[in-house]
Amino acid sequence: MKKIKQYTALSAILALVLTILTTGCSFARQKSAIVDYDYSEMQLIQLDAFTPESAKALAENRPVVVITTSLGEIRLVLFPEYAPDTVAEFIAAVEEGFYDDTEVLAIKHDEDDTTDAIGAFFQAGMAKIDDGFMVRTASDGTIIETPNEYSVNMWSLKGAIGAYSGDKHGVSDSRFFIVNQQPLGEERLAKMRGVVAEDGSALLPEELVEAFDEYGGVFTLSGFYTIFGQTIEGFDVIEAICDIEVNERTRPVEDIKIISVKMEEIQEIEDES
Numbered sequence: 001m002k003k004i005k006q007y008t009a010l011s012a013i014l015a016l017v018l019t020i021l022t023t024g025c026s027f028a029r030q031k032s033a034i035v036d037y038d039y040s041e042m043q044l045i046q047l048d049a050f051t052p053e054s055a056k057a058l059a060e061n062r063p064v065v066v067i068t069t070s071l072g073e074i075r076l077v078l079f080p081e082y083a084p085d086t087v088a089e090f091i092a093a094v095e096e097g098f099y100d101d102t103e104v105l106a107i108k109h110d111e112d113d114t115t116d117a118i119g120a121f122f123q124a125g126m127a128k129i130d131d132g133f134m135v136r137t138a139s140d141g142t143i144i145e146t147p148n149e150y151s152v153n154m155w156s157l158k159g160a161i162g163a164y165s166g167d168k169h170g171v172s173d174s175r176f177f178i179v180n181q182q183p184l185g186e187e188r189l190a191k192m193r194g195v196v197a198e199d200g201s202a203l204l205p206e207e208l209v210e211a212f213d214e215y216g217g218v219f220t221l222s223g224f225y226t227i228f229g230q231t232i233e234g235f236d237v238i239e240a241i242c243d244i245e246v247n248e249r250t251r252p253v254e255d256i257k258i259i260s261v262k263m264e265e266i267q268e269i270e271d272e273s
Helices: 007-014 045-050 052-059 084-096 185-194 206-215 235-242
Strands: 064-069 072-078 106-108 121-124 127-129 132-134 160-164 175-179 226-233 257-263
Touching (some): 045 052, 045 206, 052 072, 052 226, 064 084, 072 084, 121 235, 185 206, 226 235
Antiparallel strands (some): 121 175, 127 132, 160 175
């Protein structure tokens, strides 16, 4: 298992971390789980989402969710094999109708970009109440939280859905984000390639760097938050949402509705082997 050699190497990643604010909370900085991954076992299964036939196969025998927004539909496949508890809580919230008739909370931009640039990802997952917003709670009023689940196979590529809790380390609640296509650029790609393991070799496999280069994403969310699903249809809707103008608090200046979030029936395909 490869691990970081020096703090300076890790800082090449931490220097990219996005600090974001929404409804009084922020994504908190913490140690990234990517430094402890066993990359010899990595399978970039999300890349199957980017071609129609492989995306169809990706959805077989896995839960699929459809998020209907005022700008169109986003269809995502969920990965309980990599984030079982997060997927279970997300599905429970969907089946309760928690996400229905909510809205996009914020659209986040790269900290080096102006707010005129297209957003890197958007956030949702809180119900609107009279005096603001609330996350999903249990019957006794306590916030339902799930410990973060990390996998070397799950990355914050374009179309990925991740779970977060705002300003708390290591857990998520009902809130989620969906990643837009955010080109990393040569400087960030060089930083990814410059992170070294204890033997002096590159920590991150070149195929991972190339995946972010080709498809885009927000690399610095990986290893900090649970990635539990991947868009297979509706990339244009994500882009349209992230192209909406935001105010100084990163809230969209026009309401973007989450009309409904519904589970599809699982397409069960028998194993013929």
